[in-house]
Amino acid sequence: MKNNPATKQSTQKHGPQTEAIHGGEPPRHGVGAPVGTPICRTSTFTFSSTAEMKRWAEGKSKAYIYTRYGNPTLAVAEGKIAALEGAEAAVVTASGMAAISSALLGVLKCGDELISTAQVYGGTYRLMRDVFPDMGIKVHQVGTGLLGLEDLVTPRTKCLYVETPTNPTLRLVDLPKAIAFAKKHKLVSIIDNTFATPVLQNPLAMGFDMVVHSATKALAGHSDVLAGAAVGDKHWMDRIRQMVIYLGGSMDPEAAYLLIRGMKTLGVRVEQQCRNAMAVAEFLERHPKVARVHYPGLTSHPDHKLAKKQMRGFGTMLAFDLKGGLAAARRFCDRVRLFLLAASLGGVESLVILPIYSSHYNMSAEELKRADVSPGSVRVSVGLEDTEDLIADLKQALA
Numbered sequence: 192m193k194n195n196p197a198t199k200q201s202t203q204k205h206g207p208q209t210e211a212i213h214g215g216e217p218p219r220h221g222v223g224a225p226v227g228t229p230i231c232r233t234s235t236f237t238f239s240s241t242a243e244m245k246r247w248a249e250g251k252s253k254a255y256i257y258t259r260y261g262n263p264t265l266a267v268a269e270g271k272i273a274a275l276e277g278a279e280a281a282v283v284t285a286s287g288m289a290a291i292s293s294a295l296l297g298v299l300k301c302g303d304e305l306i307s308t309a310q311v312y313g314g315t316y317r318l319m320r321d322v323f324p325d326m327g328i329k330v331h332q333v334g335t336g337l338l339g340l341e342d343l344v345t346p347r348t349k350c351l352y353v354e355t356p357t358n359p360t361l362r363l364v365d366l367p368k369a370i371a372f373a374k375k376h377k378l379v380s381i382i383d384n385t386f387a388t389p390v391l392q393n394p395l396a397m398g399f400d401m402v403v404h405s406a407t408k409a410l411a412g413h414s415d416v417l418a419g420a421a422v423g424d425k426h427w428m429d430r431i432r433q434m435v436i437y438l439g440g441s442m443d444p445e446a447a448y449l450l451i452r453g454m455k456t457l458g459v460r461v462e463q464q465c466r467n468a469m470a471v472a473e474f475l476e477r478h479p480k481v482a483r484v485h486y487p488g489l490t491s492h493p494d495h496k497l498a499k500k501q502m503r504g505f506g507t508m509l510a511f512d513l514k515g516g517l518a519a520a521r522r523f524c525d526r527v528r529l530f531l532l533a534a535s536l537g538g539v540e541s542l543v544i545l546p547i548y549s550s551h552y553n554m555s556a557e558e559l560k561r562a563d564v565s566p567g568s569v570r571v572s573v574g575l576e577d578t579e580d581l582i583a584d585l586k587q588a589l590a
């Protein structure tokens with residue numbers, strides 16, 4: 192697209208924090224250039240002439256014409272996410288689910304088969320369970336350990352979809368192993384990198400074809416906007432953009448502004464939130480009322496070694512099981528004051544939620560066991576508050 196800085200921003204030239212601030216932005220030197228990102232609040236754009244309009248209709252012009260197709264503010268957000276993931280291009284969408292559905296439908300057609308890790312975001316899980324079979328897309332599930340993966344491949348297998356770390360037990364998928372498998376069978380590999388964020392993990396550099404994000408979470412980071420993104424090489428992003436244009440899950444320029452503003456501080460937020468999460472995990476692990484803490488930063492976590500190998504930090508999310516089961520978990524969630532009882536994650540506010548009343552609602556005892564979720568499990572998104580205040584709140588709520 193004309194004046195689209197995203198197309199110029201091919202590979203990561205600076206450190207990630209510099210890219211978060213300057214990536215995707217137009218040149219801002221000379222007199223009177225805005226330092227903040229202007230919101231191009233328009234649904235449509237003018238043509239200079241009917242000749243230009245004809246050129247566009249013939250596919251010869253890349254001018255902005257209508258915001259569902261592209262918009263300068265969206266292009267800045269796309270350039271920034273692409274720079275953060277070290278990618279050629281990105282497509283921003285109205286939500287994480289818009290990015291995930293457009294990415295998968297950009298790859299899969301009727302008759303194709305998909306292999307997905309079983310522990311994926313609830314919305315993704317339900318899309319694959321309730322919608323894909325009716326479209327003639329068959330879904331096979333594999334555990335995070337990727338055991339038996341080879342047995343699931345058929346000549347119609349087209350795509351491998353993974354999410355790591357998982358919700359809510361923070362189990363990890365061995366990324367080099369997943370990539371080797373996808374390459375061997377020529378599968379398109381897609382990963383949901385929402386939990387790790389580009390600060391802790393860049394799957395494209397490891398060989399994945401596409402990354403998807405719920406930018407609603409850490410990328411935007413302030414619990415005030417719904418947003419999503421698909422990231423990858425230009426070939427794939429052209430295809431996904433076309434899907435977004437068809438399906439209509441385009442981002443609004445106001446949302447793009449909030450996402451851009453949030454991303455500028457992504458690095459420092461995630462780093463401090465990781466430190467807070469480690470302190471919270473260590474406190475909980477020592478607490479007599481806590482049976483188990485799920486945090487990859489703890490040596491007790493089954494994927495601690497893998498986390499050290501493939502992530503640059505242990506993340507901002509954790510879960511823990513209370514010895515008193517559901518009654519104790521409910522009592523805890525009803526007593527926290529600083530931690531808020533709410534869905535979502537990755538924002539500056541610390542949040543708690545009960546998986547059995549949210550992501551894992553209505554699951555059988557068998558399904559819960561397979562997901563390693565107990566009725567007394569509490570999931571925590573650790574925010575940016577002072578560490579001592581967070582610990583003090585946990586202490587009083589557990590007392």
Ligand SMILES: *Cc1c(COP(=O)(O)O)cnc(C)c1O
Pocket residue numbers: 286287288289312314354383385386404405406407408417418419
């Ligand atoms: C929240 C979330 C999604 C869905 O994103 P929305 O922005 O709510 O559509 C997808 N994947 C993960 C891992 C999430 O946490």
